[in-house]
Amino acid sequence: MTETSPDWLNLYAEHLQHVRAQYTHALEQSEGHSLLISSGSLKTAFLDDRTYPYMVNPHFKAWLPVTDVPDSFLLIKPGKKPKLLLHQPEDYWHKVAEIPTGYWVEHWDIQPIQSLKDAHNEIGDPGSFIYIGEETKVATEFGIEAINPSSVLNHLHFERASKTPYEIACLEAASLTAARGHLAAQQAFFHGASENEIAHQFLMASGHREQHTPYSSIVALNEHCAVLHYQFYEHTRFKGTALKSMLIDAGTSYNGYASDITRTYAFKPGIFADLIDAMEREQLAIIEEVTTGINYAELHGRMHLKIADILKTAGIVDMSPESMVETNVTFNFLPHGLGHLLGLQVHDVAGYQLSHEGGIKPAPDKYPALRLTREITEGQVFTIEPGLYFIPMLLKKLKQSVYHTAVNWPLIEELMPYGGIRIEDNIAVQNGSPVNLTRRAFSAVKAEARSL
Ligand code: GLY
Ligand code: MN
Ligand code: MN
Numbered sequence: 001m002t003e004t005s006p007d008w009l010n011l012y013a014e015h016l017q018h019v020r021a022q023y024t025h026a027l028e029q030s031e032g033h034s035l036l037i038s039s040g041s042l043k044t045a046f047l048d049d050r051t052y053p054y055m056v057n058p059h060f061k062a063w064l065p066v067t068d069v070p071d072s073f074l075l076i077k078p079g080k081k082p083k084l085l086l087h088q089p090e091d092y093w094h095k096v097a098e099i100p101t102g103y104w105v106e107h108w109d110i111q112p113i114q115s116l117k118d119a120h121n122e123i124g125d126p127g128s129f130i131y132i133g134e135e136t137k138v139a140t141e142f143g144i145e146a147i148n149p150s151s152v153l154n155h156l157h158f159e160r161a162s163k164t165p166y167e168i169a170c171l172e173a174a175s176l177t178a179a180r181g182h183l184a185a186q187q188a189f190f191h192g193a194s195e196n197e198i199a200h201q202f203l204m205a206s207g208h209r210e211q212h213t214p215y216s217s218i219v220a221l222n223e224h225c226a227v228l229h230y231q232f233y234e235h236t237r238f239k240g241t242a243l244k245s246m247l248i249d250a251g252t253s254y255n256g257y258a259s260d261i262t263r264t265y266a267f268k269p270g271i272f273a274d275l276i277d278a279m280e281r282e283q284l285a286i287i288e289e290v291t292t293g294i295n296y297a298e299l300h301g302r303m304h305l306k307i308a309d310i311l312k313t314a315g316i317v318d319m320s321p322e323s324m325v326e327t328n329v330t331f332n333f334l335p336h337g338l339g340h341l342l343g344l345q346v347h348d349v350a351g352y353q354l355s356h357e358g359g360i361k362p363a364p365d366k367y368p369a370l371r372l373t374r375e376i377t378e379g380q381v382f383t384i385e386p387g388l389y390f391i392p393m394l395l396k397k398l399k400q401s402v403y404h405t406a407v408n409w410p411l412i413e414e415l416m417p418y419g420g421i422r423i424e425d426n427i428a429v430q431n432g433s434p435v436n437l438t439r440r441a442f443s444a445v446k447a448e449a450r451s452l
Helices: 008-027 116-123 136-141 150-159 165-190 195-206 222-226 271-288 296-313 321-326 392-399 402-406 409-418 437-450
Strands: 034-038 073-076 083-087 109-113 129-132 218-221 245-250 261-266 353-355 358-360 381-384 387-389 420-422 425-430 433-436
Touching: 008 150, 008 165, 034 136, 073 116, 083 116, 109 116, 116 136, 129 136, 129 150, 150 353, 150 358, 165 195, 165 245, 165 261, 165 381, 165 425, 165 437, 195 218, 195 245, 218 222, 222 245, 222 409, 222 420, 245 420, 261 271, 261 420, 271 296, 271 381, 271 409, 271 420, 271 425, 271 433, 296 321, 296 387, 392 402, 392 409, 425 437, 433 437
Parallel strands: 034 129, 083 109
Antiparallel strands: 034 073, 073 083, 218 245, 245 261, 353 358, 381 425, 387 420, 425 433
């Protein structure tokens, strides 16, 4: 985080102007010239009266820092102040949304609505509208025919990869709260806490409740670190030599923007701790290679060569790094992509999109899990998250392949109880170069702790 607090008032004003221009341009691809964006509705579970956690429509929170107002709408008409139709039902079971305050409200006309009928009355001629939202039946009832037109969405989704300075400040703030959580989780791990306890420490220190994180935290001890999206929180506290490693992949949100951060720790010095150090060096090295004008897939390929170097130097695989990559032996140790776009959604949209008009450049056959195949351009924000894992299913395949003789199986056996390593930072491309939002956030939080 920058030392002084961001100038949210001006950052937001500039952001809103940019978003407005973006949407106006996108609407030129359609018949409509006004916009209705729904915030989304709560969904009730089958045969129950409880609702699933609410997730706001990302097109809604692209305009304003409001993420928790179901059944509300944004109404954008050319030449008019944008309007927030804020749902304020008569309800004594739940707290009803209050009229918001803050640096952004002066740019909005905020009007309470009690029902869909109130929203309908605001629309006027539905023929001039396009609707963006999940509740398509509502749009039809309002008489709007242009519902989520792909020409408009393609345009907006392609643009969304490049962030405004306001969005970068939000993403950095999201890294900051996550860094607080990560440092608490690290301490809990070295005190022998369980996965469940560590997950709670993360939430407490980051000031988040679980449903407000951009994804469920992954908190894995020992061999669970080999499960890429490990989903449980076990209660076991490991003691002594039984405690080996932790992989924590956990992020937070700020104004609806996500951080997505992973750290891996060894409980004791040794071969796994050395591997983490090597991975960290190479992760920082690949980040240094981020520059505009190259394709992200190129970085992914280069990372495989770095992983091959690590495997060779550690004595895990005895092949030349080039042939390890050529034969795809490295895939068995790094089966996911180097990273993905990040923003309003943790895996932000349009990672494969070729242009404003649409079209995709799919992941290469060799690396099907890669989520980002776009050219790196100014203002993009993405993750860089190389991994190196000991995954039983993939190692079994490697053992059955012609390359099995090159693998040091006793060493693999020794490393399997540690599970694996992933180190993930959030990177903004500024002036053609990488800015590591996550490392800056960790430094700021550590400085904060020192000054206490
Ligand atoms: N947290 C999921 C991912 O790193 O993509
Ligand atoms: Mn992650
Ligand atoms: Mn990620």
